[in-house]
Amino acid sequence: MKTTQVLVRYGELSTKGRNRNSFIGRLRDNIRQTFSDLENLHIKSERDRMFITAADEKDMEQVINRLPNVFGIQSFSPVTESGLSIEEMKNTAMSIVGKMDTAGKTFKVSVKRANKNFPHEKPEIMHEVGSHVLRNFPELSVQMKKPDIELKVEIREKAAYMMAEVIQGAAGLPVGAGGKALLMLSGGIDSPVAGYHMLKRGVRLELIHFFSPPFTNDRAKEKVFDLAEKLSQFGSSIKLHVIPFTKLQQEVHKQVPDNMTMTSTRRMMMRIADEVLKETNSKAIITGESLGQVASQTLESLQAINAVTTTPILRPLIALDKLDIIGTAQKIDTYDISIRPYEDCCTIFTPANPKTKPKLDKVEYYENFVSFDEMIQEAVDQREIIQFPRVKENTFEDLL
């Protein structure tokens, strides 16, 4: 008796008509990527389900622990292999049901007898295995239609395969099925959550971060690296583009009146993001903006900032409450990283009274005196690109 296989049920992609095969292929690639550290993982995909087979039970444990992070999976079930005798099947049934919550639940056994040479008929197997479980778990009651627990037994040539437990998956669509978009990652609480929501809709991410040394330090950068690392745990690797932003930020401060620098700075960021977007073949820009949170996130501000580009700007958090956003951040484990107290480039030059209703024509007027194009191109050219998950961090093995 051993558990080295899971059966995966697809999420929404079952409904995707002719794109189905590319969706399934994408999901398979993402699962491979997620478990690239496990050797001899075998994935067999069928039209409406997928089987993942691991080398041993230890690897299987990893699969079961990490599979709930992979988007595009409705649910999955560990499959236990049992010897071809009624006695062994009874024992396997006990160990499977023993792990589940049985209090007040309804139960049934269903049997598929693909191996016609197996000496027992279907009703006999159902009866033997079912009554054995019921004797040992008297709190279960039998119900043939839609039971809470359905113990499925499939008799094949060499073994019987049994399962009952159904573990919820992350749902959504396989990452990458929805193309690629560029997420503006500040280091705060909101932007990683915005990224998570888009990942869940199957969008692959590129990340862009604005770095203003010496005003922001290495710890702030480290923080963004850690966030990127977290976002790369959802089945697809991610590239982070770190933009040197100091020069531009200082120039904006020279040219634009204090209460409008914030708007203008955002416009510069958007223009840079637009350039990186073109180079990386992304189709949209994602931000963590949520309406009314701060001065730059009023409708007037959004309008003034948005005016620099016609690229779609996706704002998955626009109508969410801060507390809900924090809840998601905690769920995806980015909250504790985001609240580390290092300044990012948005906080250092914040004017005392930024305009909450900036006028587009005024901002454009002030920006007119310098040609920012060159500086923008320079910032884009000098960006640092880092791949996540990071290949390997220093383990100091020779020292410890």
Added chain:
Amino acid sequence: MIYLDNSATTKPKKEVLETFLKVNEQYYANPASLHQLGNEAEDLLEKARLQIKRHLQMDNIIFTSGGTESNNLALAGTAAAYRHRGRHIITASTEHPSVLNTLEKLEQQGFEVTKLPVDANGQIHLDDLQNSLRNDTILVSLMHVNNEIGTVHPIAAIARMLKNSRTFFHVDAVQSVGKLPFDKTAMPDLLTISAHKIHGLKGSGALAFNGVKPNAIQQGGGQEFGLRSGTVSVPHAAALARALRMTEENPLHSQWNKELRTFFTSCKDVKVVSPAAGAPHILSIAIKGLKGEIVVSGLQKEGVIVSTSSACSSKSRDTSHVIEAIGVPNEYKDGVIRISFGAFTTEQDIMEMKKAFEQVYRLIKGV
């Protein structure tokens, strides 16, 4: 020279010294600094901390200057943090001075301390401990292995006994970590370790703890989660992690202990002080009507280094409190010497030690 005073201190391993030197050369930055060098140093520090946590199966590690500081922090810090809960502390009469003297100071501050007596083997009795527990007992502090005679206290049993109570359990494991196996399913709440007893560096140790938060006892910049202010020595931390990991390769000493025990028992007027069920790396004996220091200097002439009872108390004239507590007969009391093995001790050393002792013994008895 045959060094058999490993309970006083050990010779650092070459690999440990290498780590110390390399970290000093490459990661000398302050781990609290914000620049890249600081980040790297912090990274290394946290890796070292994690490795020690995993080794000991404890949730928190604070780096300190050694066993004495760890004991001070464990006792005074926990007493200060939980004084609202109660002011009674239990210990044994054979503890290390860093425990007994800290507790004496706490007594002056209004805490009440019960010192459990020990039997001839240096053991406390679990019934005594159970009977001494009160509603206001906040802490029990016991050493795992006695530094002078090698008595082993059943710390896992005591940890289990105190598990669901409001009494914390501190263990001074300076003489046992890396030498005796621990029951990782029943670890104490606070654990003191020291680097230089496991072939690490002097001036380095740690306090490990679970589910308890002592108060800081020294004030400053709030390093080490606010519990131990002062710039953290990354080289010491890394060297400690390495020394602790390398204890897994150390030889077992039980066989030599048994051999020497048989040998000394056969000598007239020599009494084995260490209990039979004691730690394998410590063997104390006593010679009738002689001063221990005479034997120590006699053996030194033969190239064998041992010590009288413990290094800490060997300079004072009084008989050690441990020897008093286990009731060694008067005519043997002054003649105690301690032989202690380390990772570098060899079979050959034990043979030479026997020969040297016979030589010295004959010489002294001839007088």
